[in-house]
Amino acid sequence: MNMQFDVIKVSQVSADKIDYTTLIFKVTLPQKVDIDNSKDLWIYLKTLVSGGAQKIFIDLQQVNYIDSSGIGVLINTAKLLRKQKGDIVMANVSDDIKSIFKVIRLEEFITVFNSEVEAVKSFSYIR
């Protein structure tokens, strides 16, 4: 299952050392996030966070199905990131998926934005 990763730079500093406070890792999830690929998603997110990533933005634009294992990965990543002063946010959530998030009140734990611009902007306040 392919996953797409983009690096968004908040400030343009080209140094040899990577300053993770200025970087947002954008992860575009595939159509389906279920038990078959949530382990891989966890590998990516856990590894990026252990590697230093502090700001992760999950784009759910393509997602039309997510199960409990996928949601578990997002929650675990949020917990990991908040331990090291980072955070995870989501955007472009379809109405169907939103209704799933609503029942379990996920939006109270992980902030959901309407657009990528808002999501990226939210990170400029985290130090």
Added chain:
Amino acid sequence: MISDIFHLIKHHDDAIHYDSFVVRVMAADVLDMDSAGDLRIFLRTLIGGGVTKIAVDMTGLDFIDSSGIGVLIEAAKHLRQHGGDIVLLAVPERVQVIVQPVRLNRFIKMFDTLDEVKNFFRHI
């Protein structure tokens, strides 16, 4: 970057066994001064996080310059310090003519098929 994971061995516990899978990263369009920086950050963060086996799939790559090659070499050095390695997969002719003169193939292994890549990583 588009990326996926190939498991060499299936583990059924919750821990992540970094020696048991290969991360494939697709290099698309061009790897030059502008785009190589993002690949460098992505690879370095993955390696810093524990990944040891990386395959860069060059099927869709049109052009690579010295900064792109630099990113691959830097990743190779980092990975080998941790007992891992990086390989190139499906290097197209148009890219071969660029990397051949600098003998990149002597430093980083190149394979044509995914099976060869899996085989290689099974034994390191």
